[in-house]
Amino acid sequence: MLNPTRNRYRNEPAFDEVVAAHPDFPRLIALKIDVQRRGVLYTESAFRAVDPERHQLYTWGGVHYPHSLLLRDGTTVLANPQPEERDPYRVEYTEGRFVLVDEGEIIEEVEIWPRPRYYDKKTSSGLLMKEVVSARPQRLDIFASAFCHFAHAEDNGCKFCPLPAHHRQLRETYDLPTRLRAHDVKECIAEALKEPGRFTNIHITGGSVVKGKEILDAELSYYIDLLKHIGELFSTPRFPSQLLATAYNEKQLARLREETGLGSFTADIEVLNEEKFNWICPGKAHWIGYREWKRRLVDAVGVFGRGNVGTGIVGGVETAPPHGFTSESDALEATLSEAEDLAEKGVTTVHTVWVPQKGSEFHELKAPSLDYFIRLAKGLQGLRVKHGLSVDFDDYRRCGNHPDSDLARLQ
Amino acid sequence: MSHVLNADVIALLEHPDTVRILATVDGQGVPHAVVKKSIHLGDDGNIHYLELLETSATNRNMVRSIWFDGTVAITLANPDGRSAQIKGRPVKAHITGPLFLHHYNRLKDIDADAELAAVWIIEPRLALDQTFAARRDAERASHPHFAHLDRLRR
Numbered sequence: 001m002l003n004p005t006r007n008r009y010r011n012e013p014a015f016d017e018v019v020a021a022h023p024d025f026p027r028l029i030a031l032k033i034d035v036q037r038r039g040v041l042y043t044e045s046a047f048r049a050v051d052p053e054r055h056q057l058y059t060w061g062g063v064h065y066p067h068s069l070l071l072r073d074g075t076t077v078l079a080n081p082q083p084e085e086r087d088p089y090r091v092e093y094t095e096g097r098f099v100l101v102d103e104g105e106i107i108e109e110v111e112i113w114p115r116p117r118y119y120d121k122k123t124s125s126g127l128l129m130k131e132v133v134s135a136r137p138q139r140l141d142i143f144a145s146a147f148c149h150f151a152h153a154e155d156n157g158c159k160f161c162p163l164p165a166h167h168r169q170l171r172e173t174y175d176l177p178t179r180l181r182a183h184d185v186k187e188c189i190a191e192a193l194k195e196p197g198r199f200t201n202i203h204i205t206g207g208s209v210v211k212g213k214e215i216l217d218a219e220l221s222y223y224i225d226l227l228k229h230i231g232e233l234f235s236t237p238r239f240p241s242q243l244l245a246t247a248y249n250e251k252q253l254a255r256l257r258e259e260t261g262l263g264s265f266t267a268d269i270e271v272l273n274e275e276k277f278n279w280i281c282p283g284k285a286h287w288i289g290y291r292e293w294k295r296r297l298v299d300a301v302g303v304f305g306r307g308n309v310g311t312g313i314v315g316g317v318e319t320a321p322p323h324g325f326t327s328e329s330d331a332l333e334a335t336l337s338e339a340e341d342l343a344e345k346g347v348t349t350v351h352t353v354w355v356p357q358k359g360s361e362f363h364e365l366k367a368p369s370l371d372y373f374i375r376l377a378k379g380l381q382g383l384r385v386k387h388g389l390s391v392d393f394d395d396y397r398r399c400g401n402h403p404d405s406d407l408a409r410l411q
Numbered sequence: 412m413s414h415v416l417n418a419d420v421i422a423l424l425e426h427p428d429t430v431r432i433l434a435t436v437d438g439q440g441v442p443h444a445v446v447k448k449s450i451h452l453g454d455d456g457n458i459h460y461l462e463l464l465e466t467s468a469t470n471r472n473m474v475r476s477i478w479f480d481g482t483v484a485i486t487l488a489n490p491d492g493r494s495a496q497i498k499g500r501p502v503k504a505h506i507t508g509p510l511f512l513h514h515y516n517r518l519k520d521i522d523a524d525a526e527l528a529a530v531w532i533i534e535p536r537l538a539l540d541q542t543f544a545a546r547r548d549a550e551r552a553s554h555p556h557f558a559h560l561d562r563l564r565r
Contacts, residue, residue, distance in 0.1 A: 026478035073477045074506035074529060114508045137507040197515030197527065198507070397465075397506060409474045410438070 009087045010366070015102070018370045025374050026407075031108060032077045033373045033403050035069070035089050035100065036353040039082030042066065042091045049093035055112040056119070056135060066091075066112040067134075069098075076137055076400025077110070080355060113137055116198055118191040123184045131176055133188035138200045138397050140192055144226060145179045145219075148207025150283020157361075158270055158281045160317045164207060165359030179206070179222065182229040190233055201398040202230060205244035210287055219245065220252050227260035238263050242393050244312070247288055247296035253303040264393035265300045268312035269293050272338035272349070279323045294342065301346035307390040311342065312402075315351030315376050316368045328372045336379040343387040349380055350394055350402035373403065380404035385411055415535040416452070420495045423487045424452050432486040433460065435472030443468045450485060458485060458499060458533040461514055465528040473531055477501040483533060486541070494541035503532040 012018075019030045042065065050057065056067040069077040069091070082088040090101040091110065100107045114137070119130040134141045143163075151157025151164040192199060204226065209219035223243055231239065238261045247267035248256065256262060271277045274290040284293065300309040318324050318331045325331035339349040353373055356365045381404045384391060392398070396406040416424070423429050431450035435443050447469070449461035462470045476483055477500075485497040505511040506529050515527045540546070550557065 028478060070507070072503040073474065074504040111508065195512075196519060197512050410471055 009085065012369055013371075015370065018374070021371070022374050022378075025378060026073075028071050028073050028075055028108070029377065029403050029406050030370065030374055031100075032071060032075050032406070033353055033377070034370050035077050035079045036355060037367050037370065037373065039086060039088040039355065040069070040079045040091050040100075041082060041084060041088040043093075045093040046091045046098060049098065050112060052115070054115055056115040058134075068113055068136075069100075070111040070113060070137060072109055072111075075396060075406055078136075078401050080357065116192060117195045118188065121191055123187045125181070125184055127176065127184055129188040129191060132180060132184050133192065135192070135199070136400055138198070139399065140189060140199050140202045142180065142185055142202070142204045142226075143206060144185070144204055145206030145209065145222070146176075147178050147209065148283075149210045150208055150281075150287070152207070154283060154286075156283040156286065158284070158314075159361040160270075160280065160314050160320070160354060160356070162357040162359030162363070180226075182226045185226060186229040186233065189230055193233060200240060201393070202239065202241040203244065203399070204241070208246040208283070208287075214249065214252070215287060216246050216248055216252060220248060220256065224256060224259050227256075227262050231261040234261060237261055240393070240398070242266055242398070244268060246284075247293045248300075249296060250299040250303070253296075253300050257303045262304075264308040264310070265304045266310045266312060266394065267293065267297060267300070268314075269297070270312070270314050271318050272313055272335045273318060273325075276318050276324060280317060280320065297342060297347045298345045306346040307348075308393060309346065310348045310350055310391065310394050313339075313349060313351045314354045315373060316354035317362070319368045319372075320354075320362055320365050328368055331368075332372065332375055332379065335376065336383065339380055340383050340387075343383040343389055346389065348384055348389045348391050348394075350391065350399075350405050351376055351380060352401055353403065377402075377404040377407060381407040381411070384408065415538050416456070416497070417538065419493075419540065420487070420497065420538045421452060423489055423493055423495050424450075424458075426489055428491075429487050429489045431460075432488070433469060434484040434486070435469050435476065436481060436483075437468065437472055438475060443472055444486075445469055453532065455532070457502070458497065458535060460531050460533070461518065461527060462529045462531055463518075463526055467528075470528060473501050473504070473529075477504065482536070485533070488541075492542060492544075494543070496539045496541045497533075497535050498537040498539075499533040499535040501531055502534045505530040505532070 015034055019027050050066055057064045058067055065081055068079055071077060092099055092101050098110050098112060100110055116135045121129045123129060123132060148157055148164050157164060204223065210216060211218035223245060241263045243262055244266045271280050277290045278285040297309060297311050318335060319328060342349055354367045356363050356367060391405045391408050394402065394405055395408050431447050432444050433447045433450060437443060447460050451459055453459035464470060475481060482498055482500055488494045511530050514530050518525045518527055
């Protein structure tokens, strides 16, 4: 039975009905997808129970929001707060626990991400460490550069991406440099590593920078410097890490591998269809191009090795009107066919759940159905199994934002 | 606190010489039973164990169980002859947070090289006394026809 609010916002089958149609798909992962898709609304009881000493919070518009959630199987849910009219799940606090509530019924117990110890400390340059390096349950996140050439210099950014707008606000609020300084990042990570058992991966990303002798050389040199600084903290030549960058050419990839201790390389192609890519990611299309992006991913396998190279897609954005696929089955078939082409060559594809967000050009649109995301997650994980590909660097624990790589826990 | 585990089972669970075996099932129904020294009674009345290997068959089977409501079995056997079996459901995997960090640090003190993948919580649903004499008495009481006649000879 659909509630009146949902009838207005989404006309679709109930969660249980969709999950029942996929008995081989874990209900908890379906729930993760649905919570990401619909977002969350923290109730007063939840806000009252949040403890800044124990829980990881962020401040937005003067409100201290829980950073995000964990399900009881260890699955991470990265869900954004959404207003009531968007039909979000509610997070309440009752009988000593946080719970997800839908249509008045408790669906699951959840936990708020635990707060790392380094969060209150400051770098020697005076920056609050949590604003320099943020944390997921077991990952350190470095959003190294708020500047994206495609978005800021050319107004040609990816149409689903709210990050340039979001990070511009963050940096203004906290007086952070546009590009983080390597010694600040190194200090934060050194402090984070003092907490045993807390982190298993370091993730670095940022906007695209096309400057340089060859395009992207400036972006690459910055990351190499950053990774060298971070590498000084480890006793091993390589350390569990993921760089999510623009697609580099073979020479640039070789530099990255040889000069740093980076463990894995990812360059998000975002949409696995050339025509949709050209429309949705005009900056990437202009400077690199769809086919070249794919070629560079395959080149990266030669440099970093099979199982250490991935690409991300924004699952569902390929259905965005007016130029996206009008049929979910066509979208799925096209996406999985291209993902298989990459998998055959050693590149693994993971998807996020597209949530149309404020600050992006697509913010008024709607994401596809839960059924679509279940099929997409199953399809991508199925390709990994078929082609013997691992996704250890981007799994439920190292990342936690890809329903398909959550499924790799059974692989 | 669980009411499934009686004082005898708890005593067995807490005895340092008790061998603890965790049996799980994979996606094809193939059983996998291994010794898990870390199986213990948690403060919440559930069974806890430390999984040290992320991709072990047991860990994969535990994930499958929590995802698809599967049951696992724990056998406890003491050299003095006492034995029990507990059937239970995995209900939670701690991969971060206070309980995880508590065990991570404790483990490091024991073996500096040890990793910790998860602290699994198993909710006991049924506990059986598997001590042979107890099982034999129960069998005789409920199935009096199952006996060789020579044993009953005057």
